[in-house]
Amino acid sequence: MKNDNINKLWIGLVAGLAVPGIALTCYYFARYSDLSLIDFLKVYKNLGILTHIISLSVLPDLLVFFLFIRKNLLKSARGVLMATFLFTLTVLCIRFF
Numbered sequence: 001m002k003n004d005n006i007n008k009l010w011i012g013l014v015a016g017l018a019v020p021g022i023a024l025t026c027y028y029f030a031r032y033s034d035l036s037l038i039d040f041l042k043v044y045k046n047l048g049i050l051t052h053i054i055s056l057s058v059l060p061d062l063l064v065f066f067l068f069i070r071k072n073l074l075k076s077a078r079g080v081l082m083a084t085f086l087f088t089l090t091v092l093c094i095r096f097f
Contacts, residue, residue, distance in 0.1 A: 003073060012079020015064050020087060024057040051091045058087045 032040045044050040061084055068077035 003071065006071075007073040007075045009075050009079040009082070012064075012068060012073075012076035012081075013083050014079070015076070016061050016080035016083025017086070019060045019064050020054075020057040020083075023060045024053070027053070027057070051095045054087065054091055054094070058084055 028037065028040055032043075035043070041050065044053050061080055065077055065080045065084075068074070068080060
C-alpha cells in the first residue's frame with residue numbers, strides 16, 4: 001500500500017534528473033571547488049569533454065533504476081529511464097550543435 005505513493009512516473013523522473021545533478025555537484029566540489037561552477041563547465045567545454053562528464057554523471061541513475069525495479073516500482077523505474085533519455089538528448093545536442 002505504501003509503495004503506491006512512490007510508484008509514480010513523475011517521482012522516477014525527478015529522481016532520475018536529481019541524482020546526476022547531485023553526482024556532478026559532488027564531483028565539482030571534490031575536484032574543483034576553487035573554481036566557480038561556470039568556470040568549471042567552461043574548462044570541460046574547452047577541453048571537449050563536457051559531454052563525457054555529463055554522461056558519467058548519469059551512471060548513478062542505474063542504482064536508482066535497479067532499486068525501483070527491485071522494489072517493484074515499475075512506473076518510477078520508467079521515469080528514471082525517461083530522465084536518462086533526456087540526458088542522452090542533452091548530450092547529443094551539446095555534442096553536435
